[in-house]
Amino acid sequence: MLRLLEADTVSNSQFSGKDTHQLYLKNLTSQPKDWIWRDKTVNYTLNSQRYRSPEWNNCDWNNSILIFGCSMVYGVGVDDFDTLGYRLSQRLNNPVINLGQGGTGISFIWANSIILHEHNINPKAIIYVWPDRSRQTEFLSEHTTSSHGSWNIQDSWMMPLAVHDTHNYHWTRYTIRSMRQLWKCPVIEASWYLNMTEVSQCLKLPFNDLARDLAHPGPKTLDTCANIISDKIIQK
Numbered sequence: 001m002l003r004l005l006e007a008d009t010v011s012n013s014q015f016s017g018k019d020t021h022q023l024y025l026k027n028l029t030s031q032p033k034d035w036i037w038r039d040k041t042v043n044y045t046l047n048s049q050r051y052r053s054p055e056w057n058n059c060d061w062n063n064s065i066l067i068f069g070c071s072m073v074y075g076v077g078v079d080d081f082d083t084l085g086y087r088l089s090q091r092l093n094n095p096v097i098n099l100g101q102g103g104t105g106i107s108f109i110w111a112n113s114i115i116l117h118e119h120n121i122n123p124k125a126i127i128y129v130w131p132d133r134s135r136q137t138e139f140l141s142e143h144t145t146s147s148h149g150s151w152n153i154q155d156s157w158m159m160p161l162a163v164h165d166t167h168n169y170h171w172t173r174y175t176i177r178s179m180r181q182l183w184k185c186p187v188i189e190a191s192w193y194l195n196m197t198e199v200s201q202c203l204k205l206p207f208n209d210l211a212r213d214l215a216h217p218g219p220k221t222l223d224t225c226a227n228i229i230s231d232k233i234i235q236k
Contacts, residue, residue: 002056002119004049004112006144009071009102016044017102019077019213027214037212042079052083052098061121064095065233068109069129072192073100075222077211082219084129087226092233094124103147105135110175117182125233126187128179129205130196133172134162165195172199186236190229192217203228 009017015024019042028038047055052074067073067085075083075098085098099112109128136158138146148156153163161167176199180187189202197204205225209218217225 002115003143004051004056004099004115005101005108006049007101007104007108008144008146009050009074011044011046011050011102013044013046014042016074017071017076017213018215019211023213027212036218040079040212042077042212045080051101052080052085054097059097060095061097061116061123064097064123065089065092065125065127066097066099066116066121066123067127067129068112069100070104070131070135071100071102072131072217073098073129074102075100075211076102076216077213078216078219078222082222084217084222084226084229087223088127088230091226091230096127097123100129103135103149103151104145105131105137105147105149106133106172106175107137108145108147110179111137111139113179113182123183123185125185125236126183127229127233128176128187128189128202130172130176130189130191130193130200130202132193133168133195133199134165136162169199172196176200186233188229188232188236190225203232 015021047053073084083098085096089096136148140146148158153159189200190205191197191202192205192207207217207221209220211218
């Protein structure tokens, strides 16, 4: 049975990660009356491994496009129908499996790529939306992890590694090169993070509006990014 890594993000059908109920109530008192999220519903439909995708045994892996990333791909603060993966599936008329997980870094994506490759997954295309290269994944067991980044780095035993940017640059560069070798299909790379565009020369994604948590990309941004990425896939 296919089992991917577990991130440590707390999620349910209404709130996920930094998009908490407490923050939403706070923002209701501080945002203007016409705030888009005041009455707009956000639904998180999760599978049994807490990914925003169908159950793995219901996925047509070899006829799908896989999209990897962090909370921005997962879609923190936006509805299922506003996620980058869903918008891409509509543009390409092809299933897109959302493998994004909040707070995760390159090594989390690398490990999941290895797992899928070992299960002989051969998708129609791969989309890597790279997180910040300073993020570190702590492997707690074969499948469980803890994510370390700017939100907890001062309390993290991984702080020396996270701030060692020369190491992060070269480790990321080699890791990305190894992931490209796994796939026979087209591989598209993109990122919202400037420190990743200089590593992989990937597509630089815009950031134009905000999700409900006022920190992640909103629906307009994700729609624009879906256009950028889908155009690149069609060119391939």
